[in-house]
Amino acid sequence: MPSIRKPLCDSRVYSSFQLPNGMRAIVASESDKSVAAAAALCVLAGSIHEPKDIPGLAHLCEHMLLHGTLQPWGTTFSEHIKAHAGQHNAVTTMLQTCFAFEIQSDHLDAALRLFCRFFLSPTFCQSHQHQELKAIDAEHRMNAQSDFRRQWAVLLQDANPRHQYHWASGCSKSLLQGAAALKCDLHQAMEKFHESTYKASRMALAVVGPQPVEKLEAWVRACFSAVPSAPLQVSSTALTGDQVSGCEPAFLQEDFCGQVFIVPLKDLHQLKLSWKIPWQVASWKSKPTAYVSYLVGQEGPGSLLAALKARSLAQNLSIACFDYHGVLSTLELTVDLVNTHEQTILEVGKLAFAFISMLRSLGVQKWVLEEYTHLQQLNYNFQFDTSTYNLVQDLACNLHYYPVEEVLAADSLLYEQDLQASLEILKGMTVENTRLTVLCKGLESLCSSLEPWYEARFLKFQSIKRSWKESWKEIELSSWSALVQQEGLHPESYASAERSTRGCLFLLALLRVVLGKGCGLGAPRHVLCKCVEQALRAETFEARMAGAMYKLDMADHCFLLQFLGFRDKMVLLVSSMLCSMNRISGEVFLQAKAQQELDYGTVVIILFLL
Template sequence: MPLRSAPPLPALLVLLFSALLAACAASPVREYTEPAKSEADDYAYRLLTLENGLQALLISDPDTRKAAASLDVMVGSGDNPPGRGGLAHFLEHMLFLGTDKYPDAAEYERYITEHGGSRNAYTSFEHTNYFFDINASYLEEGLDRFAQFFIAPRLDADYVDREKNAVQAEYQMGLKSDPRRGLDVLQAVMNPAHPYSQFSVGSLETLADRPGAPVREDLLAFYRKHYSANAMRLVVLGAEPLEELEKLVAPLFARVPNHDYEPEPMAEPLFEPASLPMKVTVQPQATLRQLQVNFQVPDYRSRYRAKPMAYLGNLIGHEGEGSLLLALKREGLAEGLSAGEGLSWRGGSLFSVTVSLTERGVAEHERVLRLLFSYLAMLREEGPQRWLYEEQSELAAIDFRFREHGEPMGYVSALAGGMHYYAPRDVLQGPYLMERFAPELIEEALDRLRPALAQVVLTAPGVPVDRESPHYEVPFGVTTAPALASRWAPTDVASLHLPAPNAFIAEDLSLVPLAADNPETPTIALDTPRTRIWFRQGKDFRTPRGALYVNFRSPLVSGDARAVAAAMLYTRLLTDAVNSFTYPARLAGLDFSLYKHARGVSLRISGYNDKQQVLLEQLLDTVQAPAFDRSRFESLRADLVRGLENAVAKRPVSQVIDDLREALLYGAYGEAALIEALRGLDLAAIEDYADAFWAGVSAEALLYGNYPQSAVAELAAALADLLPAGDVPALPPLEVLRIGAGESLQFVTDVPHDDAVVSWYLQGAGDSWRDRAATALAAQVMKSGFFQELRTEQQLGYVVSAFSWPQFDIPGLVLLVQSPSHDAGHVAGAMEEFLDEVLPSLDNSRFQRHREALVAEIEEPDKNLFERAEFYWQSIAKRQYAFDGRRQLAAAVNDFDRDEWAAYFREVFREQPRSLQVVAPGARGVIPDNIGRRVTNATAIKADHDTWSVDQY
């Protein structure tokens, strides 16, 4: 056989050159995985493991209008260096403020906002999660700016000094927040050797420069150690095919340095064994009455296919017959209960049972504890039940099988955080998997849920205290004694037992055939003097679910504070009366709500449609013949009053917005008026109110989803017994304060907090589509610059926002700042100066970008059946029966060019503003001057004004 001759020299050179090119273009991807996905999920997925260890999940949705991305770093406040409380949180703030490639601190915020997006981040004990969304065609540029956070951030010294003030403002904002105060106490009584005992938020004190240790150097060291590619998980959702997303993502994030960081295990227990059992008493800011029982259990996150704690949380938190909560309610001790894992760490987890107590429950909290431990003893005696586990497993599997799409930014953020705990193939299905019944794990966990191992926190006014927490100065007390366990020992309670099999689990998950004449939007399928039913089968979202909404309209839900209070209390009583059977329905994927709204009472049932009719009939049977218990009435009324009293513990900005809403809306009442009305209502008055309500009610309903046409007649028959005959009483119009052109009002409100708050409301000139569009454009144009100037540059406070705020479609614009560092006069002056610069800083190209971004937001398609149902329901309420409100608003926005909009802005918001400024002066006590007429309550504002009369809802 002859030997082959060598190839000619040019061919060798070609081969060598090709090999070099291949080496230069080597893929940065080490491994590919295709995650298991739901059969209803039409997204395409690909998981990449890059050579630097970073895992990136790519999601392709060709129809999306919004792209989104999230990167989660396995580092959090539990990793703060000793003595540097809040450093991880501070670093999260700093990464937004400039990178080597994009050094302008405003660049990222401005680019995202001008292209229809939003951005944020959070720091937890174990994670720091960054996320944004943007109009889909701008993903590449947005992602490049985002990636630089993790490639080359500047951590500019000037902004290090400034942004410490934002962290301080966030810390001060939480000084009256009971959740943050409770965490401060929990950290104070933890094992000091556990990393979670460190201060999480940070302050000027903990982030101060120190001799030989400037905080910027600590930031850089922290970043270099922890922000390693192998500790990062990335999720990117875009309209591009997977191949194009990979070409965009892989080379970009392959540049993230890998320091081979491995989080250290946290071997120390959260509570030192000798300190248990422990009882902590905490005095809250609000009239909070709560009992929390915490237990240290193993970290079961790697056993996600078994989920032993999900099994236990489901049973302990159950609310049906035989449950712990029902026993507590029957004894008048509690109003609510939840159970599940809270804090987790590398080595353990905290399983918590939280009980919302009545006044009697506070006084008899040790009886509550004995009942809890009796329930746990019953679970140990019964042992793990395979049928209960399989029931939970079936429900989880159904939910995953028919998982619907949601808002992209929230989806990618949740996935990025979860990727740390699931195998690559399981990153989508991991949260739903319950396929390995492991009784030994359940028994192991149950064995930790004993009185001798409990840490109990009783939070209520007047409890005994003898010390203060270090950062929030919370009064609390601690008792550690073995004798506590015997006082909480189980007792024999016959009413406690395992739940019955869930009768609401959907059995028929088939899809109803679509009718040939199924309309493009809902149409009126039944119209009588008392009942109108809109109907449409779900065409775009083919799942075995449906939305059944009924609005019971009555003139008796508004008019005065007594009517409003009666409607609130009546719906609360009805919801409580049906809870024992609606809770299993909720577990089975049937959501239910009953609530008061502006024109009546709304009933909503949504979820798998198979058992909806069964649930509706049981609900309406209770509505027709309720048997309200007097003790439950007293407890629920007290709970409503307590909730209103607790308004003083809400964030100051929330209180000010509540006051602004009360000033604008006729029929809206403040807490004091509602509390007085509630205290004047007894059970007989509520029963009389219910009779009068149903005597004059009419119903409008929507059926949308997997329903046959026959569902209309079934719903009509179910409603018939509730609705009276005769003429329908007229409903009074809804009214919104009408502020005159050039009129300026100032409402000074009392908010018990040191921070100053200014909420400046500017009303549009009218209620036409043009007015709505111009006002929405103003918010879009302003929001990024307002945040950047007043928060980042001027450091006026942590809460800085400009947004559109229509009330019953009367357009309005709100500028909002909460400042711990400046008085209200200074804040109002900064707002004025900013408004003066809006037009000079807005060229035509920026205006066009903002206009495009707003139109994209308005026209963003619904992601699932329930978003579409909500759009239909709101359109019906607003009498927009063509269901074209989005199209009309988008068209009105597009009709503006820069000069026309500038003329509207100048006239309506600057030269002749319709202005209402709500001010909480805070500790500095300064009230902005030269504002106009000053009032001190909402009633005075509404007493002498014209109104916008709105015929909707």
């Protein structure tokens, strides 16, 4: 099997192979013998494969497989894991279900022998079904407190009814009523779903432990080779991304676009601009959304966020490509507004579309992609090591989407620079293609619609408000002066990385900035701390992108700043931050004060809910 590309700081030994039944596996020998061992199995059997009329069936199957399977030994899997300082969990998404556990390394062999029983011969003891329905209801109540989940549920109200994409977290109501509507037995429907999807050829396994890879592979072969595979005449291929539901898209363009008001649980003032794009996981080598995400997400001088903050319109900004459970992708720009007044939304939209128009008119700049490629390679090679528990889950899931040699790196690295694909993303980010979402508690009186599962209040308009839309479409390309400049804090002296340890490459500097007792600053120190963070944000963004970090704390009568980064640029970073700290304006103080008040309000709400 091909060798696996890994970060320079990763000392593990990896090996990959495929079992005779079609199951793919990867094992890794951990050099640190004190680290816990872990394993994960990911199967391409998710909610997209269940009947839409019984939402949550895949989730129920996950629960019943774990808790309804009787073990031939005196102890259950859960008891064995807990007895040896471990943990275990399973997660069902739209496309896949992932089972994982962590345990003391000297008990890994026994844990694998118990773990494999779930996939060799699950019993689905029907007497456990009522208990698992109650557990799913408990999860449902918890999910109902998540604003992200509530936004997703509102988005699903506009899904194409001819596509398999649907709300599928499930609860006892959706499961029992769905089965009753189809006039079928819920338990039998769940077993039928399992029989059609839980096949070895749709499974990927990852195991990490201190044992040699040869021993780990032998354990895997002994435990999982007998997992049933699909009959030759039955296809075992699971469709992903744009292939799901054939030629039907998850959202019709006219249904996706428009204007949505949502009442959140938290005290949010957010504006989201979203664009529907082709499923991006298939383009993992070129990552077409990376270019616009990198530039729009900048925080330094000349950036969109700097312009918004200079006009006191927003406090934070982020942009990201969301892969919705292997079914579709969206590009979403989220702005934390100072308020949700109509004029504020209008002005933020003007700046956002002016910036996007500028990027589109300039065309894709090759130096930007080269810089991004350089930074991603740097961050990948010297990333902080992840826990074995998270690592096995990433490995098992990634085996379904990427070549085995790239399962560690595919999410991070830019392998190819596809300028045309990046430009196509920019061309699609027009006002006409936009879904605009405003989240604010003050919208409650306007939001007359109720999402059925989480009871989120919302209001959907088929089109963005005409005055906003017309104003944004008239934005001139000259509205923005210049593209963000090339960064100056990227490290250059790390050529000896392969021969050095991480500690030798980084330098830690401590700086105390004394606040005299008679300085006259009556504000609480944590507000002053936020002032410094706000003042440093723009100037240090490029440093953070280049792997340099800082931590800000308050001690008696002083700020404590800690710097971590590559040594050749440390002086520039410290100098930049000191200059910024001397320019804390009254406007910055008011912004920090407002943010602290918002934080206090959120804490009070959380305590009240608890």
